[in-house]
Amino acid sequence: MNSLTERIVKPDMSDVTDNILKKARLMVGQAVDKDRNEGKARILIAGKTGVGKSTLLNAIFSEDLAKVGVGQPVTQEITEFERENFPLIIADSKGLEGEDYEEIVDDLKSYVEQSIRTGDEKDAVHFAWYCVAGDGARYEEGEANIVQILSEAGIPVVVIITKGRIFRGDSFREDSKEAKLRDYILEKSGTFIKDIVLVRSEAEEDEDDDGNIIFKKPKGLDTLIQATERHLAQGKQNAFIQALNVRNETALRLKEDAAREVVNWATAAATAAAAAPLPGSDMLSLSPIQSIMLYKIGNHYGVKTEGTNWKNVIMAVAAPLLTGMVARSVVGGFFKLVPVGGTIVGGIISGTSAGFVTKMIGESYIDVLNAMAREAIAKGDSVNITPELAFNNLAEVIRRKKKDK
Structure with a gap:
């Protein structure tokens, strides 16, 4: 043409x-x-190692920030990924594991406090996703503590149960282990979270009841987008929408x-x-x-x-x-x-x-x-x-x- x-x-x-x-x-x-210069939204993502944070980010957003450049370490345990012409900053927390737990918690507290202390909207953390692996079916006291810290700092938190296998529509099937995990998380942290979402970030191979190979499509991504957009501060919704991958129907x-x-x-x-x-x-x-x-x-x-x-x-x-x-x-x-x-x-x-x-x-x-x-x-x-x-x-x-x- x-x-x-x-x-x-x-x-x-x-x-x-x-x-x-x-x-x-x-x-x-x-x-x-x-x-x-002014329109970027900053999302903090946290969870244990292996919960699928990178896979989730790639499924939701139109840019793979981790692949286009080295992130900027802002603390020993937190790295920010950003591109000049992309309206989103991802703050990625190191996996919340064992002996490093106290150090990671201290870094998270420091990072959040600093974002508030400057008083500049550009430095603020606007949203947080806390990821829990559905196949692990565990939500520990330390994780509940992190969610509470973020919430009490005024940051809206959505808990994402990743690697979901059993759905009803785009949500939980009530007799599934994921639904039981959801109920436990709500019991421990319900006061501190805006929503809890079940997600399968990428297609996966499985078997039906007769042993035939089937491929399960990604699920729950539209629900996560809706929950985030609903609870995100109005001034940052456009930045979030711009950053979304149009492969998700809700994003489009x-x-x-x-x-x-x-x-x-x-x-x-x-x-x-x-x-x-x-x-x-x-x-x-x-x-x-x-x-x-x-x-x-x-x-x-x-x-x-x-x-x-x-x-x-x-x-x-x-x-x-x-x-x-x-x-x-x-x-x-x-x-x-x-x-x-x-x-x-x-x-x-x-x-x-x-x-x-x-x-x-x-x-x-x-x-x-x-x-x-x-x-x-x-x-x-x-x-x-x-x-x-x-x-x-x-x-x-x-x-x-x-x-x-």
Whole structure:
């Protein structure tokens, strides 16, 4: 497929239009910096060695942080894993074993206290997952102590029973050993936990009652995502949603819901901006709003748009929508819009038209990203959506929609 730059004929740009598009680039850059520097969520994960913490993280999130770089040790027993353009920090505690237990507990207390002491939201621990292996069917006093410490520090805690084998739906079957373990954990720590979830993080081979080999799919991941999103501080929910792996159905739904909130904001902003326009403005004056909208929607789906030429993107996706809704001519190097059946009014797009165009661009982009994610999942491919392909698909979808009207 040809690139946007190959398909689009660039008009001579006036100083006014250049300034508008520079503003778009600046505003998108500011949004990128804000997300990068302020929007990260920090999740602490703890449990004994061998409970499957790494497998769980790989199943839930879109990045394998431990494989993309060496973690930063923050204490002797706790390591933080972080990537510059990834909205999540994982604080991984060393396995809570035997002779090291007291030292690990002291480090956890110190780590949590330090996160509170700074008073800076960026340093806070926003959530904790405590993992217990379902196949071990044990929950010891020391583990209950860790959960209590975290909870009393104001950190929401979800206990995850990993390596689950017997489910009913996505939850516990009441006569199973996992259900008995759940009941014991609730008896010991129920006051200090927000939820308890049974999870099988990866597919596993098993036998049915007749000795035939069967493969059990991952289970409980959607339930864990829901529990975490429900109890996570509202200001960190978007960061968590962005970090999720779209292979989980709940993650895809949360991403879509969050993206639609962005579209609603952008539609209202574009309508208001066009209702009180600056002299000499035109459709491209909406590009800062629309660029931020596309950046934020793509962010939820893991589309890395650093370095994107937003001028070409906005021109490619907006121009087809104007045909029929408005007559279009190039005057002074930028779009002048004429309402159908009306007269030229200072080259300014109406609030209604601005909202309509912005909303259709945003909703079409969500449809494109959902379709691309589901196609990759159906093929068994990794979901890696490039901005070039996403924006080309968006321009094509908008042309088809306009043609069908």
